[in-house]
Amino acid sequence: MSEDAPRPLPDGGPPHSPVLRRMAGRGREEEHRAATPLELFFDLCFVVAVAVAGRELVHALAEGHAAHGVLGYLMTFFTIWWAWMNFTWFASAYDTDDVLYRVVTLVQIAGVLILSAGIPRAFDDNDFTVVWFGYLVMRLALVSQWLRAAFSTTGAERRTALKYAAGVCLCQVGWLGLLFLPDGAKPWVFLAMALLEMAVPTFAEMTRQTAWHPHHIAERYGLFTIIVLGETVAAATVAVQSALEESEALDELLPMAAGGLLLIFAAFWIYFAVPIHLHLASNRQAFLWGYGHYIVFGSAAAIGAGIEVAIEQAVGKAHVSTFAASSTVTIPGALFLFSVWLVHSRHYKRGTAQQLVLPVSALAVLACTFAGGNAVLLAGLVAAATVVTGVWLSTRNPPLAEA
Incomplete structure (x- = not known):
């Protein structure tokens, strides 16, 4: 083994926390590497x-x-x-x-x-x-x-x-x-x-790449996506609870809650539909993918904020129009769909139809902004239809699996 080669730990992973050990690079081919x-x-x-x-x-x-x-x-x-x-x-x-x-x-x-x-x-x-x-x-x-x-x-x-x-x-x-x-x-x-x-x-890393692990990196990003989406669910839940304490507008709140939940569930499904670790073969691929997640994570978290604003506007607590409140959900929702396609999903799509699903759905979610008080529900239904369409197309023409 050369002096520049990563040095995996003897047992293929970290031991049970000794006081101090030599900090050498982990192995990229290390098996069973998972988040700690x-x-x-x-x-x-x-x-x-x-x-x-x-x-x-x-x-x-x-x-x-x-x-x-x-x-x-x-x-x-x-x-x-x-x-x-x-x-x-x-x-x-x-x-x-x-x-x-x-x-x-x-x-x-x-x-x-x-x-x-x-x-x-x-x-x-x-x-x-x-x-x-x-x-x-x-x-x-x-x-x-x-x-x-x-x-x-x-x-x-x-x-x-x-x-x-x-x-x-x-x-x-x-x-x-x-x-x-x-x-x-x-x-x-x-x-x-x-x-x-x-x-x-x-x-x-211009002359030597660090020994980051593709499967581990993919898992870490996936886990953070789950946590951010979970925070979005929590924020929307608190907003609905607060609104119910001061208003009986169930006819407006329930469709918003349903639409928001569908949007979040669809975001989860769409993100985890591809085995992205197979794509992370070099720094060039991995860094572009990793940097693109600024938009993916940021828009995912902003969906929850938008749902809160839409609910506050519905019960008269937000000083914005229905159109503006709707846009706080549809814009980050559309941005999430498009950014996930751009940096994440498109590497595994086969054919024009599969490639167009997420960009077209992003435009459709954005168009829901003009639906007035039904914007959040319609955006959720569009996101759910996106998942159904993606599953149907993948059964007809299985997506690519990169080596």
């Missing part, structure tokens, strides 16, 4: 931040401040998603599951909870101080992990780890612009820093 309880706990804590961002989006949209709310949501959701991405891909390559690794991961969880606490200030006052500090806690922990990987390895693998550590540190300094520059410049600073952040993995 620590990773699941990590994801659940990140959903706290997703819920806070969604709640702030609901408040902004319900008050008619759509531009402010969407911009704030896009910015704060990027910080959540990117921090999750950083840990997920590192853990896929270097999870040792020893005591030190677990402690540092728990520090990262503390950082995301700090970030969550700062999201309302970032939304309302453009004050990113608490968000930046939460990010600092997470990034210091992440850098320590990369430095540990560099210390444990040699050659190109070590250089890759050092590039990651340096890139993360430089980007964290760059985020200081959100604290000291005028409010008008902050969205542009955010855009520039987001692009630099996403360039770090490409730069770091």
